[in-house]
Amino acid sequence: MKDKQDDLINYVIALGDDSLILGQRLSEWCYHAPFLEEDLALANVALDFIGRAQMFYEYASQLETRVLKENARSADQIAFLRDTRDYRNLLIVELPIGDFAFTMARQFTVDVFNQLYLQQLVNSTDSTLAAIAGKAIKETDYHLRRSQEWMLRLGDGTDESHQRMEKALKELWGYTAELFTMSAYETALLRDGISIDRTALCSDWRKIVTELLQQATLKVPSDEWQVTGGREGLHTEHQGDILAKMQYLQRTYPGLEW
Amino acid sequence: MDSIPVISEPLAERMARRRDSAYPALWDLLDQVKDPEIPVLSLWDLGVLQDIVVADQTVLVTITPTYSGCPALREMQQDIDSVLIAAGYAKVEIATQLAPAWSTEMISEKGRQQLLDYGIAPPVSRRGQPICCPRCASPKTQLISQFGSTACKALYCCEHCAEPFDYFKCL
Numbered sequence: 001m002k003d004k005q006d007d008l009i010n011y012v013i014a015l016g017d018d019s020l021i022l023g024q025r026l027s028e029w030c031y032h033a034p035f036l037e038e039d040l041a042l043a044n045v046a047l048d049f050i051g052r053a054q055m056f057y058e059y060a061s062q063l064e065t066r067v068l069k070e071n072a073r074s075a076d077q078i079a080f081l082r083d084t085r086d087y088r089n090l091l092i093v094e095l096p097i098g099d100f101a102f103t104m105a106r107q108f109t110v111d112v113f114n115q116l117y118l119q120q121l122v123n124s125t126d127s128t129l130a131a132i133a134g135k136a137i138k139e140t141d142y143h144l145r146r147s148q149e150w151m152l153r154l155g156d157g158t159d160e161s162h163q164r165m166e167k168a169l170k171e172l173w174g175y176t177a178e179l180f181t182m183s184a185y186e187t188a189l190l191r192d193g194i195s196i197d198r199t200a201l202c203s204d205w206r207k208i209v210t211e212l213l214q215q216a217t218l219k220v221p222s223d224e225w226q227v228t229g230g231r232e233g234l235h236t237e238h239q240g241d242i243l244a245k246m247q248y249l250q251r252t253y254p255g256l257e258w
Numbered sequence: 259m260d261s262i263p264v265i266s267e268p269l270a271e272r273m274a275r276r277r278d279s280a281y282p283a284l285w286d287l288l289d290q291v292k293d294p295e296i297p298v299l300s301l302w303d304l305g306v307l308q309d310i311v312v313a314d315q316t317v318l319v320t321i322t323p324t325y326s327g328c329p330a331l332r333e334m335q336q337d338i339d340s341v342l343i344a345a346g347y348a349k350v351e352i353a354t355q356l357a358p359a360w361s362t363e364m365i366s367e368k369g370r371q372q373l374l375d376y377g378i379a380p381p382v383s384r385r386g387q388p389i390c391c392p393r394c395a396s397p398k399t400q401l402i403s404q405f406g407s408t409a410c411k412a413l414y415c416c417e418h419c420a421e422p423f424d425y426f427k428c429l
């Protein structure tokens with residue numbers, strides 16, 4: 001029973017980490033986007049992901065409280081006071097924002113995945129996870145609508161935008177495999193219908209992504225390499241950098257509140 | 259047939275909860291609390307205010323967040339708290355409820371009119387229906403950006419009178 005509870009806490013935190021780190025990355029565009037409307041859009045999408053992370057962490061904190069009582073961590077402590085190896089986010093979300101093409105290519109691949117994933121998670125037997133998914137899916141529909149428009153516009157745009165988009169896809173392609181890799185705790189929760197079988201989403205994801213890339217006159221990169229490790233806390237060198245920026249305030253002024 | 263006014267199920271449920279409530283004065287009191295970003299719209303009309311009950315001298319207010327990352331949520335909680343405290347209710351608890359997820363269908367008819375009067379085009383849920391300019395009512399409008407000044411709004415421009423305006427997105 002205790003193991004099961006640990007698996008659930010790990011799973012919820014991992015989902016929170018995916019949202020937090022992607023939200024943090026997107027927020028780096030604030031004041032730097034190519035034009036005002038895009039700046040607002042990126043900041044709003046970033047907020048959606050950070051809000052999602054907060055819901056996951058609040059839930060993880062509640063779950064911890066059941067086991068650890070007053071020693072349980074708060075949502076803020078979970079978000080801000082862990083070390084690199086304790087974060088369980090997928091590698092794809094921690095990669096630097098790169099140029100606008102890279103940011104959009106990553107967003108598109110992740111948005112397609114999120115849509116498929118959340119469509120399943122709304123049926124989770126865990127009612128809190130199902131409720132969070134129910135909120136998130138509606139936002140993801142908007143995110144995807146926008147990121148796929150950018151894929152078309154940049155892919156089928158100028159020579160330079162096309163070239164940048166192909167380069168971006170090549171750079172991130174090997175990281176997409178991890179979207180469909182099950183961690184031990186996700187597998188353990190699958191039997192009770194709490195978690196989702198990621199591996200089963202791969203063919204739909206490929207189909208949707210391939211169709212859109214073709215429409216955008218972009219080549220689908222070949223599967224030459226893949227990396228995983230985020231779920232075990234084995235991150236790229238970029239994770240430390242993003243955490244240093246994100247945690248600065250809480251580390252300098254512990255317990256500071258807005 | 260189109261002219262028959264229909265209200266959504268979640269809105270109907272909420273209206274029933276208010277109508278059958280044992281604390282009508284509290285509902286009326288909280289009508290004062292407005293959305294911090296659209297200060298003409300009460301939390302009730304926005305569909306955020308879900309339930310009010312009193313137990314052990316504590317007022318328990320249940321609200322549902324609009325967007326996951328809505329920065330106004332905390333301000334809404336503080337505003338509810340201070341209105342109730344000022345009215346003499348010493349103990350207030352505010353719970354956020356995620357399911358059923360908030361949707362634009364929870365906005366009341368009055369709320370939709372208030373949005374329009376404020377210059378924001380209310381959400382259009384029926385497919386194929388045009389988004390009309392809040393200034394001149396022309397249906398000839400163009401999407402400028404899917405995301406406007408806040409997550410809940412998109413940016414449009416009227417092709418008839420050239421007014422740029424916010425559209426409250428369907429969620």
Ligand SMILES: [Zn+2]
Nearest residue numbers: 391394416419
């Ligand atoms: Zn007009």
